Amino acid sequence: MSRGEPPLLRRLPDQYFTRILAVAAAARAQPGPRFIDLGRGNPDLPPPAHAIAALRDAAAETATPAVHGYPPFQGEPSLRAAIAARYAADHGVTLDPEREVAVIPGTKTGIMLAAVAAAGRDDVVLLPDPGYPDYRSAVALAAAREVALPLDASAGHQPDFDAVAAAERERARLLVLNYPSNPCAVCAAPGTFDAAVAFAHANGCWLLNDLAYGFLAFDGRRGASVLESAGARDVAVELWSPSKIYGMAGWRIGFAVGNAELVGRIKALLDHTAAGVWTGLQRGLVAALRGDQAHVATRREVYRLRRDALVGTLRAAGGEIVAPEGTFYAWWRPPAGLSAERLLAEHRLAVAPGEGFGARGAGWVRLSLALVDDDVREGAQRLATAVAGALSEAP
Secondary structure (H helix, E strand, O other), rough: OOOOOOHHHHHHHOOOOHHHHHHHHHHOOOOOOOOOEEEOOOOOOOOOOOHHHHHHHHHHOOOOOOHHHHOOOOOOOOHHHHHHHHHHHHOOOOOOOOEEEEEOOOOHHHHHHHHHHHHOOEEEEEEEOOOOHHHHHHHHHHEEEEEEEEEEEHHHHOHHHOOOHHHHHHHHEEEOOOOOOOOOOOOOOEEEHHHHHHHHHHHHOEEOOOOOOOOOEEEOOOOHHHHHHOOOOHHHEEEEEEHHHHOHHHHOOOOEEEHHHHHHHHHHHHHOOOOOOHHHHHHHHHHHHHHHOOHHHHHHHHHHHHHHHHHHHHHHHHOEEEEEEEOOOEEEOOOOOOOOOHHHHOOOEEEEEHHHOHHHOOOOEEOOOOOOOHHHHHHHHHHHHHHHHHHHOOO
């Protein structure tokens, strides 16, 4: 018999990606032309070979309990040192590997832990709108209250801090940013992180930047760290993921870095919820972090070429689209009458409906570039056909 659902589960929103994956799977099973899924951001490019080799070598050490037993809950010292070295090289930021680095089982888990570590019941968490849907799940787990931080297209999808009401500022305990942005595919503009740090200081809240797509920035741009901003170490923590940058989405490993107090809270939660991350994964990430980074530039160029193919095809058909500045997505407002449902039904093409990313995502769709080249080109051509049809129907 049912004993009633606990309040925590009742607070959780619908899982957006579970829903769109189910819709895509049902459509794929129907007869018709080849189905193409531009809705999911699952990297198609493999991890660097030296990272795979390090993981394989660790797995082969059957006589070494240190590999297959419980790893250190706080992460291997070699990994924490490699993380600090990578931040120094890429961002000019000096981290204390003991106090300012937490190894986590994937940055999605890190989002949940950071929210619980920073906010409590009825506290306000400011979420980017549009933004990654699972931020809402983190707020629910913390029993906090989400308040939208507008990212309007007219402002280049940069945060409008002035739009946050005074009453919400007073209750704010966490401000969440994500640049390069999923789904908006823009980088942080000059001054954005400085303004966010100033906001956190002025309002007594923590600042979390989700740097999942840090080095996937195009046309000479770079994915900066929020920790590069003056005063950030007093208020900010950053999540860093190898999922997109190194193609390790299934490895479920990442890290949180920054303010020692908030990192310490995250570590305390990890001690109670996880028994560390498998040593083989940690060794693979050490190899990726310390190895030649040329493969990152190669990966970025693959996505740039796919971006250019998609944008060029849509524009040639009369579609309006801003070229993505970063990530492996495009954020697009289709012509009137051309919905995600219509693309699925008439063109066997899945996209991620924008309303799942927040109220300001309504009327937009997210398109993924994380497919093989032929699928990106075919998907772009189907979009172009759909655009031409929609424009021909316009009064």
